[in-house]
Amino acid sequence: MESSQADMNREIEAAAQQPGGPQPKIDYPPYRSSVLRHPKQPAHLIDPESVELWAPAFGHRDVADDEADLTIQHAGTPIGERIVVTGRVLDGDGRPVANQLVEVWQANAAGRYRHQRDQHPAPHDPNFTGVGRMLTGPDGTYRFQTIKPGPYPWRNHLNAWRPAHIHFSIFGSDFTQRLVTQMYFPGDPLFPLDPIYQSITDPKARELLIAQYDHDVTTPEWSTGYRWDIVLTGTHRTPLESDVEENA
Amino acid sequence: MSAVPGQTVGPFFHLGLEYPGMNELVPPSHPRAVRLHGRVLDGNGDPVPDAVLEIWQADPQGHIVREPGSLRRDGWTFTGWGRAATDPDGHYQFATLEPGATEPGRAPFFAVTVFARGLLDRLFTRAYLPDDTDALATDPLLDAIAPDRRSTLIATREPNGLVFDVRLQGEGETVFLTYPRLRDAWA
Ligand SMILES: [Fe+2]
Numbered sequence: 001m002e003s004s005q006a007d008m009n010r011e012i013e014a015a016a017q018q019p020g021g022p023q024p025k026i027d028y029p030p031y032r033s034s035v036l037r038h039p040k041q042p043a044h045l046i047d048p049e050s051v052e053l054w055a056p057a058f059g060h061r062d063v064a065d066d067e068a069d070l071t072i073q074h075a076g077t078p079i080g081e082r083i084v085v086t087g088r089v090l091d092g093d094g095r096p097v098a099n100q101l102v103e104v105w106q107a108n109a110a111g112r113y114r115h116q117r118d119q120h121p122a123p124h125d126p127n128f129t130g131v132g133r134m135l136t137g138p139d140g141t142y143r144f145q146t147i148k149p150g151p152y153p154w155r156n157h158l159n160a161w162r163p164a165h166i167h168f169s170i171f172g173s174d175f176t177q178r179l180v181t182q183m184y185f186p187g188d189p190l191f192p193l194d195p196i197y198q199s200i201t202d203p204k205a206r207e208l209l210i211a212q213y214d215h216d217v218t219t220p221e222w223s224t225g226y227r228w229d230i231v232l233t234g235t236h237r238t239p240l241e242s243d244v245e246e247n248a
Numbered sequence: 249m250s251a252v253p254g255q256t257v258g259p260f261f262h263l264g265l266e267y268p269g270m271n272e273l274v275p276p277s278h279p280r281a282v283r284l285h286g287r288v289l290d291g292n293g294d295p296v297p298d299a300v301l302e303i304w305q306a307d308p309q310g311h312i313v314r315e316p317g318s319l320r321r322d323g324w325t326f327t328g329w330g331r332a333a334t335d336p337d338g339h340y341q342f343a344t345l346e347p348g349a350t351e352p353g354r355a356p357f358f359a360v361t362v363f364a365r366g367l368l369d370r371l372f373t374r375a376y377l378p379d380d381t382d383a384l385a386t387d388p389l390l391d392a393i394a395p396d397r398r399s400t401l402i403a404t405r406e407p408n409g410l411v412f413d414v415r416l417q418g419e420g421e422t423v424f425l426t427y428p429r430l431r432d433a434w435a
Contacts (some may be wrong), residue, residue, distance in 0.1 A: 021434055022250065022251075022253055022434050023253050023254065023369060023434050024253055024254060024255065024256075024368035024369050025368065026367065026368045026369055028368060031256075031366070031368065033365055033366030034256075034366045034367065034368055035291075035366075036290040036291035036292055036294075036366075036416070036417055036418075037290050037291070037296065037364055037365075037366035037367050037416050037417065038366075038367060038368070038416065038417060039371065039416060039417055039421055039422070039424050040291075040417055040418070040421065041397075041421055041423070041424075043371075043372075043424045043425055043426035044389070044392070044393065044423055044424070044425050044426070045425075045426050045427070045428070045431060046388075046389050046392075046425055046426075046427065047427070047428060048427050049350075050306060050312065050350035050351070050354070050357075051304050051305055051306055051312055051328070051347075051350070051359050052359050052427070054304075054312050054314075055304075056304055056313075056318055056327060056328060056329035057313075057314050057315060057316045057327070058316050058318065058319065059316030059317070060316075061316055061317055061320055062316055062317060062318065062319035062320055063319065090249065092249055092251055092429060092433055093249070094249055101319075103264055103265060104264060105260065105261070105263045105264020105265070106264075113260045113263055114263060115259075115260040115262060115263045117259055117260065118260060129263075130263060130264075131263055131264050133319070167257070167258060167260075167261070167264055169257075169264065169265060175304055175359050175361075175372075176372070176427040176429065176430060178302075178361050178370060178372075179252065179254055179370070180254060180255070180256075180257050180363055180370055181252060181253065181254050181255045182255040182258075196255060196256060196368070197255075199255075199368050200253045204250075205250065205253050206253065208250060208252045208253065209252065209253065209255070230252050231249045231250060231251050231252055232251060232252070233251045233429050233430050233433040234429035234432065234433060235429070236427060236428065236429055
């Protein structure tokens with residue numbers, strides 16, 4: 001008894017009647033796989049201590065410069081719309097998160113992941129893996145070049161499609177700021193239909209996941225550009241100037 | 249400033265997050281290597297085969313490590329951080345060193361982050377070493393947890409290491425943690 005998109009839309013609307021605030025509701029039945037995978041007990045609030053006040057350090061030995069270009073990982077050029085995505089990683093007090101690791105992964109232009117479990121019958125692109133890594137600069141800037149991912153079907157309900165997105169994994173300057181999320185593209189018609197995006201029931205909060213088209217990032221005769229700033233939660237330890245040098 | 253919300257790591261995280269040696273903070277042949285391992289289970293007690301755990305820990309002397317090199321391990325530098333995906337049985341494992349107490353008399357622990365397909369936001373918890381019963385008895389976090397749930401935060405010892413299972417939901421549900429700045433950001 002698979003739900004239709006119309007059933008799903010009703011469930012999404014019903015869930016939005018009990019707003020869960022600016023974070024995703026981890027108890028969100030419209031996302032079927034979440035039902036048995038979310039804790040039912042409230043999280044226990046503690047003051048972070050020892051290692052929780054610090055984040056792992058990454059450096060240039062961890063990440064090569066060319067890992068920020070997803071279009072040059074094979075002999076040929078990948079098919080699709082070449083884009084640059086850039087922005088700053090900031091902590092909750094507006095301070096840049098410098099020298100920290102950003103990991104991204106995504107489907108190709110046809111909406112297919114290079115992953116064994118992706119059975120969507122769309123073509124693989126022999127010239128596209130869909131994985132990138134980079135370190136933020138001194139002002140928190142990250143930047144990578146890629147191909148705009150396509151939307152793809154999944155089996156949450158009948159005719160379920162994910163809006164096009166890029167997965168992001170981000171570290172802050174303390175352990176508690178760890179974030180894994182998804183960046184979306186402006187104006188996607190699939191937004192209202194997608195239970196993963198809609199699991200954030202506060203519209204202003206979920207819009208923080210949408211990159212903005214930025215013509216200043218677009219380059220002539222080459223690629224279009226998107227800007228997406230990533231604000232983490234606040235640090236519990238006042239970062240020192242020396243943090244940056246230590247990580248360098 | 250408004251913090252960006254999380255989203256699930258999804259089913260295809262292996263593509264972006266896996267790399268060689270990610271779960272070997274030290275080579276398994278290291279004379280002091282221990283195996284930290286366990287299973288991730290759902291609300292039915294079934295294995296979660298598409299979860300990913302990260303650990304972040306002090307070194308055996310209780311020092312907080314500031315060394316890069318977790319992505320390209322050189323076999324000698326202990327970085328204190330690692331990542332492991334679960335297998336089809338929901339099992340994960342790390343080769344690591346046991347963390348020391350960062351302050352005298354405190355109970356050493358691994359800080360643990362959990363991600364999974366079906367889990368819309370990451371979860372934080374701790375895996376304490378089981379040995380220093382005096383320190384465990386006076387630990388402020390454990391002391392604040394109902395006695396019947398404390399054991400979910402304490403690894404158990406076996407001959408070559410430590411076992412720490414994560415139950416996402418239901419009977420024996422792991423105690424997950426939140427922190428003041430998270431609460432304030434999303435108040
Ligand atoms: Fe995805």
